[in-house]
Amino acid sequence: MVETPEKLHRMVMEVRRGALTLAVLLALAEPHYGYSLRKKLAAKGLEIDEGTLYPLLRRLEEHGLLSSYWQQEEGRKRRFYQIDQGGEVALAAMRDEWQSLDQVIGHLAEEH
Template identity: 40%
Template structure:
């Protein structure tokens, strides 16, 4: 197997696993999908619409997000925002993330000694 192919696949897996946490953290204020894609990309989180929209629908079906249409602008837009349940899940995921990052950093620090 080619090194670049293996690395690309693993980076994609890592990104998929962290995207939920990033999305939940950003949707504490209402945002429409394209705005969310841009916001994540500006913050260094690679997000594409064809990945993000199915994720938004899944998180909504899990009652982590709620959506509403706003039709007062030039074109209708569907805005998403975390629910109280979504905020709680986000807080708990962040705790797991912090613990995981700390553990991984410890592993690499020990490795470099």
């Protein structure tokens, strides 16, 4: 049975959601405000829109994985985010899981 385009889109977005969390935690090893983080991720080939990024940042901060602070920069007050100790612990676990899954999927893809 061929999936409908909507179902396929949802499946792809489900895979992407977990990858975005991992990418954001990795990128926040140094402080960034939202727009600078979007630019950094885009420069690496990962586009993320504001409607996805800002709720993700708030959720990660609520879960104790990020800290944030306000800072004046270029005449504007910006909220900067950075991974904190809880985020480092989560990042290590997520990175290990990602590498394990990548290895398994790579082996399965070779058989396909």
